[in-house]
Amino acid sequence: MSFSMLTKNELARVADARRCCKLAELAALVKMDGSLQISGRRVSLNIFNHNAAVVRKVFKLIKEIFSLQAEVLVKKKMRLHKNNVYVVRIPPQEGLREMLVQLGMVKSDGALREGVPGDLVRNECCRRAYLRGVFLGGGSVNNPGGTYHLEVITGKERHAVDICRLLKKFNFSAKVSQRKSWYVVYLKESEQIVECLNNMGAHSALLEFENARIYKDMRNRVNRLVNCETANLNKTVNASLRQAENIRLIARFLGMDKLPPSLREVAELRINFPDASLKELGEMANPPLGKSGVNHRLRKLDKIAEKLRTGSDFPESAAPEVESE
Structure with a gap:
């Protein structure tokens, strides 16, 4: 009916x-x-x-x-x-x-x-x-x-x-x-x-309508949250893969020993923990770093890798020392 x-x-x-x-x-x-x-x-x-x-x-x-x-x-x-x-x-x-x-x-x-x-x-x-x-x-x-x-x-x-x-x-x-x-x-x-x-x-119909509406709204909200989490996860995984690829490029053509200690530490953490978030990488650093500090250093590594791909000249020291976080 x-x-x-x-x-x-x-x-x-x-x-x-x-x-x-x-x-x-x-x-x-x-x-x-x-x-x-x-x-x-x-x-x-x-x-x-x-x-x-x-x-x-x-x-x-x-x-x-x-x-x-x-x-x-x-x-x-x-x-x-x-x-x-x-x-x-x-x-x-x-x-x-x-x-x-x-x-x-x-x-x-x-x-x-x-x-x-x-x-x-x-x-x-x-x-x-x-x-x-x-x-x-x-x-x-x-x-x-x-x-x-x-x-x-x-x-x-x-x-x-x-x-x-x-x-x-x-x-x-x-x-x-x-x-x-x-x-x-x-x-x-x-x-x-x-x-x-x-x-x-129609009070009984009203209650049934409300129950169905609440269930529908909750299902839509869960779907939105899942889609958002999935998008964020995909974004994080893609960023991690890109960063790891850039670091391996740097290691192959420049050498990790040419990197400043601050960049080398973050690079090694990213290679060793590819699934870790920026926050987790920062907590493993010595001394610990915030998300912005880790992100700043990873961006510097991305720039170095991009210069290697385009054939830009590099000084003996691949990059200046990163400012203390």
Whole structure:
């Protein structure tokens, strides 16, 4: 089962105690998935969804708030790997028109009403319930093990813009994009997705998301540290090999006895301990040297080797005495 499905199943079990919150959540579900069917002067309402738990919640809310007659239908998909579509159908009856007005589907004069009904989301608790409803009606969230992405898809641009504004009231940096004939409201930042799940009431999904995010961040951090250590190790090994090669060149063409004692000591230490770090070489010197002192002398040896390669003239003494460290 996908992470989105688990999240929706959890949200479908969230039950608000206040009527205003129930009304806001049902209004969002009807806005997202509802369809009016008009035959002459008779009007019926159909609400479609692929999730059985969401459909049960829609049916329950209709019964609790309006006590209208409703039925649940199942439309079988003939294509392979297609989920069934569940339909909550409210046939023509007295009280349906009033229900549509209260849900913000139509105005009192019968005209269709677009966007989020402002009178249903005045309170913060109702705004949370409305967000939960739009997610149940057309939302999804990626598995936190992959890319972070939460989105809500609606067919109306005005509704998408209003949902985006509603999210921004909770300080979420939501954005709207168009995907073919649909409008997508989405969040990309993991912290904001976690907070959005919390506001909607998906606390178990939130914990699972956080666990996966922490594991993913820790794995990425370990990989970065390993890559950094590997790069540093490669750099150290390459430098050690270069220094040893230069020292052998000096020994072959110039002779170690021609080097000043300070350079000869460091050169012999590097040849004898090719895997040692600069700090370790400095600790073995007599007297001990710091990393900068060892590095300074190795650089002088590199310069001598470079002059040997280019055929530069050398005085009898290959290099002046290194300043005391």
